[in-house]
Amino acid sequence: MSAALLLAVGGLTAVGLYLLTGRSLSRIVLGYSLLGHATVVALITAGGPAGWPPIAGRTAPEDMSNPLPQALTLTAIVISFGLTLFLLALARRQRSLSGDDLVEDDLEDRRIAAVQSAPTEPDDSGAT
Amino acid sequence: MTGLISVAIVGPLVAAACSLAMRSRPLGRDIAVVAGLGSAALASHIMLVAVARDGTHTVAVGGWAPELGIVLVADLFAALILPVALTIIFVVEIFAIGQRRTVWAANPQLSGPLLCVLTSGVSLAFLTGDLFTLFVAFELILVSSYVLLTHQGNQSQIRAGMTYVVMNLLASTLFLFGVAFVYTATGTVNMALLAERIPQLETGVRLGIGAWFLVVFGTKAAVFPLFSWLPDSYPTAPTTITAVFAGLLTKVGIYSMIRFHNLMGMDDLGPIMLLVAALTMVIGVLGALAQSDVKRILSFHVISQIGYMFMGLSLFTVAGTAGAILFLIHHMPVKAVLFLVGGLIENHEGSSSLDRSGGLAGREPLVAVMFAVPALSLAGIPPFSGFVAKLAVISAAIDQGATVVVVAALVAGGLTLLSMAKIWNSVFWGRRADGPRPSPAPRRGRRTMHAATALAVAGTLTVSLFAGTLLDLSTEAAEDLRSPASYIEAVQP
Numbered sequence: 195m196s197a198a199l200l201l202a203v204g205g206l207t208a209v210g211l212y213l214l215t216g217r218s219l220s221r222i223v224l225g226y227s228l229l230g231h232a233t234v235v236a237l238i239t240a241g242g243p244a245g246w247p248p249i250a251g252r253t254a255p256e257d258m259s260n261p262l263p264q265a266l267t268l269t270a271i272v273i274s275f276g277l278t279l280f281l282l283a284l285a286r287r288q289r290s291l292s293g294d295d296l297v298e299d300d301l302e303d304r305r306i307a308a309v310q311s312a313p314t315e316p317d318d319s320g321a322t
Numbered sequence: 323m324t325g326l327i328s329v330a331i332v333g334p335l336v337a338a339a340c341s342l343a344m345r346s347r348p349l350g351r352d353i354a355v356v357a358g359l360g361s362a363a364l365a366s367h368i369m370l371v372a373v374a375r376d377g378t379h380t381v382a383v384g385g386w387a388p389e390l391g392i393v394l395v396a397d398l399f400a401a402l403i404l405p406v407a408l409t410i411i412f413v414v415e416i417f418a419i420g421q422r423r424t425v426w427a428a429n430p431q432l433s434g435p436l437l438c439v440l441t442s443g444v445s446l447a448f449l450t451g452d453l454f455t456l457f458v459a460f461e462l463i464l465v466s467s468y469v470l471l472t473h474q475g476n477q478s479q480i481r482a483g484m485t486y487v488v489m490n491l492l493a494s495t496l497f498l499f500g501v502a503f504v505y506t507a508t509g510t511v512n513m514a515l516l517a518e519r520i521p522q523l524e525t526g527v528r529l530g531i532g533a534w535f536l537v538v539f540g541t542k543a544a545v546f547p548l549f550s551w552l553p554d555s556y557p558t559a560p561t562t563i564t565a566v567f568a569g570l571l572t573k574v575g576i577y578s579m580i581r582f583h584n585l586m587g588m589d590d591l592g593p594i595m596l597l598v599a600a601l602t603m604v605i606g607v608l609g610a611l612a613q614s615d616v617k618r619i620l621s622f623h624v625i626s627q628i629g630y631m632f633m634g635l636s637l638f639t640v641a642g643t644a645g646a647i648l649f650l651i652h653h654m655p656v657k658a659v660l661f662l663v664g665g666l667i668e669n670h671e672g673s674s675s676l677d678r679s680g681g682l683a684g685r686e687p688l689v690a691v692m693f694a695v696p697a698l699s700l701a702g703i704p705p706f707s708g709f710v711a712k713l714a715v716i717s718a719a720i721d722q723g724a725t726v727v728v729v730a731a732l733v734a735g736g737l738t739l740l741s742m743a744k745i746w747n748s749v750f751w752g753r754r755a756d757g758p759r760p761s762p763a764p765r766r767g768r769r770t771m772h773a774a775t776a777l778a779v780a781g782t783l784t785v786s787l788f789a790g791t792l793l794d795l796s797t798e799a800a801e802d803l804r805s806p807a808s809y810i811e812a813v814q815p
Contacts, residue, residue, distance in 0.1 A: 214492065219484065226491055233498035240505040262390065263505065266454050270498055273461050277491060280468060284487065287472075288480050297484045 199239045206232035219285035219295040223278060230274035237267045323372060323379040327394055329365035330404065330445040334358045338438035345431045352419060355434035359415055362441055363408040366401075373401035374795065378802075378812040380451065388512045388813055393451035395513075395813060398799040399647065400448045402792075403577060406651050407448070410569045410658045411441050413778045417662055418562040420770025425760045426668050428560040432473045437566065440466040447574050451813055453504060453511040456578060457497050460542065464490050467571060470563045471555060478558045486555035493541035500534045507531065514813035517585040517806040525590075532588035536595070539582070543575030545632055546602040549625045553609060556624070557617035557674075561665030564617060568624050569658030573650055576631045580646055583635065584803040595636035600730035603629030607737040616664045616674040616745055620657070623700065623741070626734055627653050633731065634715040637722050643800035645714035648793055652699070652711040652785050659696040659778040663689065666771060667749055672759030676748035683750035688772060690750045692779050697746070699782055701739035707786035714793060 206228050213225025241263030246253040248261035285295040337358020344350040373379060378397040382388065415437060421427045443462030450456050468490075472483035505511055507527055508519040520528055537548070544552040552572070556564050583591070606626030613619045631653070634646025664674055666689050671679035683690040699706035712735060719728050763771065785792065802808050 214488065222488055226488075226495075229492075229495045233495055233502065236499055236502040237505070240502040263502075266501065266511075269454070269458060273458075273465075273494075276465065277468075280465070281487065281491075284472065284480065284484060287475055288484070291475075291477050291480060297481070297488075 196239070199235055203232050203236045203239065206235065217296045219281065219288060219297065222297075223281045223285065226281060227274070227278055230270070230278075233274075234267050234270060237263045237270065323369070323396065324381050326365045326369045326372070327379075327381055327396060327449060330362045330369070330408065331394075331442055331449065333362050333365070334438040334441040334445070338435040338442075341438065342435045348430070351430070351434060355415060355438060356412075356419075358438050359408070359412045359441055362445065363405065363412045366405040366408045366445070369396055370401045370405050373398055378809070380813055388451075388514060389510055392455050393512060393514070393813055394449045395451035395809070396449055397802060397809060397812065398795065399581065399803060402647065402795055402799055403573075403650055403654075404445060404448045406654050407444050407570050407573070408441060409781065410654055410778070411437060411444070411566055413774050413781070414562050414565050414569075414658060414662070416777075417565075417665065417771050417774035420767040420772075420774060421560075421562060421665060421669070421763060422767060424669060424763045424767070426560055426665065428470070428563055429473055433470060433560075433563065436466040436470050436473075440470070440566065440570075444570055444574060448577065451513050453501055453513060453516065453582075457494070457501060460497065460574070461494060463571065463574060464494065467567060471559045471567075474560070482555040482558040485551050489541065489551040493538055496534070496541075497538045500531070500538055503534065504531055512813070513581070513585060514806075514810045517587075517810055520586045528586075529588070529590055532583060532586065532591050535582055536579070536591065539575045539579040540598075541575070543572045543579065543628055543632070544625050545628060546598050546605060549602070549606070549628075552625060553613075553618060553621040556621040557615065561617070561661055561668060564621075565658045565661035565665070568620065568661050569654045572624060572628055573631075573654055576628060576635070576646070576650065579632075580635050580643060580650075581803065584638070584643060585806045585809060587806075589638040592636050592638045596633065596724055596727050599629045599633035599636050600727045601629075602626070602632060603730050603734035604737075607734045607741065610741045611737060611744075614676045616667055616676065616749065617661070619741055619745060620660050620664060623660075623738065624657060626738065627657070627700070629734065630712065630715050630731060633727055634718060636727075637718055637724065638804075639718060639722060640797065640800045640804050641718035641721060642715070643803055644793065644797040645711070645716075645718045647796040647799055648714050648789075649711040651792055651796070652707040652782075655778060655782045655785065656696045656699050656708065659692070659775060659782060660700065662771075662775045662778060663693045663696070666692070666775060669762045669768070669771065671749070671754065672757075672762075676745065678755050678757065679749045680752035680754035681750070682754075688776075692772075692775050693746070693750070695779050696782055697742040699786070701742055702735045703739070705786065707782055707789060710786060710789040710793070714796075 210225045210228035213221045241260035245259035246257045248258040288295045337354050340354040341351045373396055381394040383392040440463055443459050447459035450459055468487050472479050507523055541548045556567055603626050606622050610619045610622035631646045631649045634642045668674045670686055699708040702708040702712040716728055716731055
């Protein structure tokens with residue numbers, strides 16, 4: 195197992211998670227893409243040392259790299275590609291509704307919190 | 323058997339494609355969706371009979387060896403849960419057809435095909451015998467749920483949808499990392515092989531994998547610290563969508579945990595899981611008490627009830643697991659019915675808010691009855707299915723001497739009754755507030771909605787009627803899960 199690949203997984207995950215905690219959906223999309231790359235590298239690393247392309251008849255079986263993680267990886271890439279597109283569509287919709295792509299607060303939660311902290315005051319939520 | 327499994331998994335996908343192709347022809351579209359969902363539900367019932375009689379069936383897709391290919395395993399556990407789940411989706415689709423032309427209805431051009439895709443994912447998640455296919459099934463369910471949740475594109479849906487999507491994307495990423503860890507440690511993703519190899523790993527690695535997947539499946543199932551996305555997002559979707567989500571999605575997470583953690587022998591995690599279960603039950607129900615909207619109250623109850631199933635699992639005994647399985651069978655229809663009744667309340671009262679409705683029992687006594695039966699069942703009142711399921715879980719916990727969690731379960735049960743009484747008082751009794759209301763569904767649609775809900779209520783009563791048989795079957799399924807030898811043998815003869 196190569197230390198460089200492991201470092202790549204760690205680095206991608208750290209940056210991806212940092213971006214994912216942001217409020218702007220475009221950052222979240224970038225963070226999710228990086229996390230997706232991290233999982234791909236992790237799955238490939240899980241397959242053991244690299245070898246020649248696993249094509250029957252061209253490579254001797256003992257020289258091949260493990261084909262199973264590559265199959266899993268392909269599936270994972272396709273899924274994360276589709277979801278990235280969905281996130282982008284969501285961001286675009288949010289932008290057309292509110293002019294930005296920030297994740298908003300739950301108004302109902304705010305309302306209940308306001309009732310809890312100030313029971314006598316009339317509720318005037320909706321400020322956010 | 324191969325045929326039945328294909329009808330349950332591939333059938334709905336074909337129906338989805340057909341109904342998408344016919345999106346401008348309402349009749350053809352509805353026929354495709356109803357036929358796809360109906361045949362899948364029927365196939366799953368036949369599968370249950372076959373499995374209960376002949377034992378576990380396995381299908382190696384494409385004839386590959388278990389190390390390389392996908393294995394589908396219809397064991398008793400899967401065969402017990404699958405018919406319940408697929409029947410619920412079918413009934414909800416009938417309800418959705420009745421709900422058309424009201425302001426609360428989902429867009430039928432999208433919701434029908436997506437519900438079919440979701441059904442296919444649910445079947446695959448229950449039947450799959452390897453961890454990576456489970457991931458694909460989760461994605462299939464989640465992708466359709468993302469679109470179902472946000473397809474009307476209004477402000478609150480987009481806002482709640484973002485939290486839901488990001489939370490679940492993170493959980494899916496963690497799932498993939500988990501698959502990579504498991505593959506590194508054992509060299510396989512097949513569950514039967516994992517059940518042989520994971521118990522032989524070092525304690526640290528083994529428990530690490532167990533805890534990792536607890537977080538992954540726990541996020542899907544909305545257990546205690548990981549539930550925040552659920553009550554936020556569920557109430558914003560159309561009622562029919564919420565009914566399917568509440569009835570099924572979190573249960574797929576619990577199902578996966580029951581299967582994974584039992585097969586892999588994660589008994590050492592039991593004490594921590596029991597604590598999490600107690601917190602999930604109590605905090606979920608306390609959240610419900612603070613709410614003032616029928617759909618939001620019910621969403622918090624989803625979390626609270628997940629705690630009971632989690633508690634049965636965390637005991638890691640045959641009785642506990644059997645209790646959890648029975649609870650799953652009881653809970654899925656009850657929760658879906660309650661949300662359907664929430665849809666009826668919306669239709670008659672113009673809103674699901676407690677402040678705006680009242681006196682419905684006088685005007686629509688049938689709706690009141692259809693609310694009372696599942697509500698009492700949810701609270702665990704004796705003649706109904708909830709009582710049997712809770713009794714099974716709690717008595718298993720008493721056998722293990724887990725006093726704290728038993729107290730938490732009883733307290734949560736009492737508070738559940740309290741919050742159901744709150745809905746009853748505000749919606750069915752009292753006077754309703756004045757104000758403009760959207761027009762209710764036309765007469766024929768209303769009749770379809772009532773019929774679908776009544777059918778579902780009858781389903782929950784059937785569960786309580788056959789509770790003895792179901793408990794026996796659950797115990798048998800739990801014995802299989804607790805001793806993985808039979809599962810391993812079925813996959814690799």
